[in-house]
Amino acid sequence: MDFVSLLIGWLSDAAHWAGSDGVPVRVLEHLEYTVISLLIAVVIGFPLGALVGHTGRGGLLLVGAANGLRALPTLGVLTIVVLLAGIGVVPAIAGLVLLAVPPVMAGTYAGIRAVEPIIVDAARGVGMREWKVLASVEVPNAMPLIFGGVRSAALQVVATATVAAYVGLGGLGRYVFDGLAIRDYAQVASGALVVAVLAVVVDLVFIGLQRLVVSPGLAPAKSGKASA
Amino acid sequence: MIEFQAVTKRFDDGTVAVDELNLSVDPGRITVFVGPSGCGKTTSLRMVNRMIDASSGTILVDGKDIRQSDPPLLRRGIGYVIQQAGLFPHRTVLDNVATVPLLSGWDRRKARSRAAELLEIVGLPSELGKRYPAQLSGGQQQRVGVARALAVDPPVLLMDEPFSAVDPVVREGLQDELLRLQDELDKTIVFVTHDIDEAIKLGDKVAVFRTGGKLAQYDKPSELLARPADDFVASFVGRDRGYRALGFLSADGLPVGELASVVLGTPVDQARAALRQGWAVVVDERKHPVGWVSADRLSTVDGLVTEDVLLSGGSLYDVDSGSLRSALDSALSSPSALGVAVDGTGALVGSVTADEVLRALASARDAGEVPQ
Ligand SMILES: Nc1ncnc2c1ncn2[C@@H]1O[C@H](COP(=O)(O)OP(=O)(O)O)[C@@H](O)[C@H]1O
Numbered sequence: 001m002d003f004v005s006l007l008i009g010w011l012s013d014a015a016h017w018a019g020s021d022g023v024p025v026r027v028l029e030h031l032e033y034t035v036i037s038l039l040i041a042v043v044i045g046f047p048l049g050a051l052v053g054h055t056g057r058g059g060l061l062l063v064g065a066a067n068g069l070r071a072l073p074t075l076g077v078l079t080i081v082v083l084l085a086g087i088g089v090v091p092a093i094a095g096l097v098l099l100a101v102p103p104v105m106a107g108t109y110a111g112i113r114a115v116e117p118i119i120v121d122a123a124r125g126v127g128m129r130e131w132k133v134l135a136s137v138e139v140p141n142a143m144p145l146i147f148g149g150v151r152s153a154a155l156q157v158v159a160t161a162t163v164a165a166y167v168g169l170g171g172l173g174r175y176v177f178d179g180l181a182i183r184d185y186a187q188v189a190s191g192a193l194v195v196a197v198l199a200v201v202v203d204l205v206f207i208g209l210q211r212l213v214v215s216p217g218l219a220p221a222k223s224g225k226a227s228a
Numbered sequence: 229m230i231e232f233q234a235v236t237k238r239f240d241d242g243t244v245a246v247d248e249l250n251l252s253v254d255p256g257r258i259t260v261f262v263g264p265s266g267c268g269k270t271t272s273l274r275m276v277n278r279m280i281d282a283s284s285g286t287i288l289v290d291g292k293d294i295r296q297s298d299p300p301l302l303r304r305g306i307g308y309v310i311q312q313a314g315l316f317p318h319r320t321v322l323d324n325v326a327t328v329p330l331l332s333g334w335d336r337r338k339a340r341s342r343a344a345e346l347l348e349i350v351g352l353p354s355e356l357g358k359r360y361p362a363q364l365s366g367g368q369q370q371r372v373g374v375a376r377a378l379a380v381d382p383p384v385l386l387m388d389e390p391f392s393a394v395d396p397v398v399r400e401g402l403q404d405e406l407l408r409l410q411d412e413l414d415k416t417i418v419f420v421t422h423d424i425d426e427a428i429k430l431g432d433k434v435a436v437f438r439t440g441g442k443l444a445q446y447d448k449p450s451e452l453l454a455r456p457a458d459d460f461v462a463s464f465v466g467r468d469r470g471y472r473a474l475g476f477l478s479a480d481g482l483p484v485g486e487l488a489s490v491v492l493g494t495p496v497d498q499a500r501a502a503l504r505q506g507w508a509v510v511v512d513e514r515k516h517p518v519g520w521v522s523a524d525r526l527s528t529v530d531g532l533v534t535e536d537v538l539l540s541g542g543s544l545y546d547v548d549s550g551s552l553r554s555a556l557d558s559a560l561s562s563p564s565a566l567g568v569a570v571d572g573t574g575a576l577v578g579s580v581t582a583d584e585v586l587r588a589l590a591s592a593r594d595a596g597e598v599p600q
């Protein structure tokens with residue numbers, strides 16, 4: 001049997017779609033880890049990036065920290081976290097958060113820094129206080145880059161949550177690691193395929209969200225430009 | 229209204245941008261700060277709304293030392309218009325204009341309806357309110373910038389080179405509009421520009437700055453042209469200042485001569501008979517001048533006097549409001565050397581000549597009306 005029919009065979013087996021280790025349950029588990037880690041990463045990374053971006057102070061430190069974190073190998077991070085904190089949901093999520101914070105933080109910082117100074121100046125000039133300048137002018141104008149950061153963090157977490165199964169979690173990674181353990185390569189490949197599909201779906205959801213969150217005024221080169 | 233008392237600004241790097249500025253801005257008038265780039269105009273302006281804090285000296289707005297005001301609150305009470313408008317790209321035009329009312333605690337509805345009213349005041353169609361700044365032209369953005377600054381009807385308006393990024397034709401329109409607006413609103417306006425022509429056109433008073441942040445002269449535009457304080461001001465004010473000074477002399481009493489005129493569509497032979505010294509001005513049915521015909525030109529055509537046979541005319545001189553400068557210019561720019569005089573409605577009144585303008589200038593001089 002060739003590889004493709006192996007995949008089709010595994011995925012079309014109804015037994016793999018039911019019960020506590022069926023695909024729907026595993027997908028939900030996977031999404032749960034993703035959403036929780038991403039939320040925590042946003043709660044940490046967004047205010048840090050926004051604050052440093054607004055004040056301009058500590059920018060070098062922030063970019064250095066983000067790059068340093070990004071350079072850590074995924075599996076290594078998870079292993080270290082687990083070695084330090086033991087097997088379980090919390091350490092695994094902590095590892096995912098560690099991976100998601102840099103893109104969120106760096107995207108927010110870069111977005112805020114990229115807002116045209118004249119616009120920020122105008123915001124102060126009309127009498128906005130500093131927090132208002134940040135919340136009402138800098139953040140909305142930085143939204144495309146902030147969102148880009150969150151989106152790439154989401155993709156990274158979806159992919160990496162697979163590895164979390166290695167340290168005892170559920171989710172789609174179970175198929176990969178359990179499959180490897182019993183040399184059921186159809187199961188391994190199917191698990192990987194479902195992760196890939198999930199990543200694409202998550203990305204599409206983010207593209208949709210981006211349309212809602214980013215002001216139409218920031219769309220590049222809109223048509224209907226007036227002449228006089 | 230605004231008082232600068234020995235105001236100096238020294239930046240952290242040691243640059244003295246404004247040096248001991250003493251100046252009093254008249255209420256309800258347009259005061260222009262003009263000077264070469266880097267002479268401290270922007271710094272002087274921004275010290276008024278505390279976008280920059282003075283290093284020493286005192287600034288009073290409406291008799292009150294601005295150091296005693298909380299900067300954001302102070303700024304909400306002072307309109308501020310900057311170059312390239314600085315509109316918020318993520319907000320609609322209407323929401324841009326509603327910014328200060330909302331900051332000042334107005335409810336959303338009232339702020340929006342005030343914003344709509346302001347769009348009309350600055351001459352923008354209300355449907356532009358729904359657009360975003362990127363969808364407007366430079367001139368339209370600048371109007372929105374003015375509307376935003378006027379939203380809570382502040383008594384003081386600070387304008388920093390608001391029109392310098394738009395093309396000359398649009399700029400002239402915006403300047404005229406500002407003067408019209410000021411006629412109705414009577415704001416205390418401080419206007420910064422590096423363009424001396426703009427300064428002279430807009431300013432009730434003009435402060436000329438020299439490099440190093442020193443005030444070189446503070447005067448009415450006519451005085452500036454007639455009596456520059458020193459060589460720097462004289463050279464900054466420019467070459468044609470004698471000619472431009474005519475712009476401040478009223479043309480009251482300038483004799484208006486008769487002028488041969490024909491109506492567009494007149495048969496050519498009748499038009500030939502109407503010429504005087506070989507020329508006639510052609511008017512439309514409302515008596516508005518549309519061009520000239522000459523004996524030369526008419527000798528080569530028959531039929532009717534149509535747009536095609538016209539020689540284009542020069543500038544028009546308005547007998548109700550024109551200055552000696554506009555009278556002289558109309559004579560100098562006319563193909564027949566006769567300036568075309570019109571009334572306030574644009575209808576033909578008669579002619580003026582350069583000789584008569586110079587005679588009027590001489591008698592104004594004798595009467596002591598020309599500053600010496
Ligand atoms: N933040 C700043 N730090 C140091 N020097 C400045 C700063 N802002 C302006 N300057 C300097 O102060 C002088 C006056 O600047 P400015 O008021 O902007 O001039 P203008 O508006 O007349 O062109 C210039 O020499 C400029 O380089």
Ligand SMILES: [Mg+2]
Nearest residue numbers: 269270271389
């Ligand atoms: Mg300037």
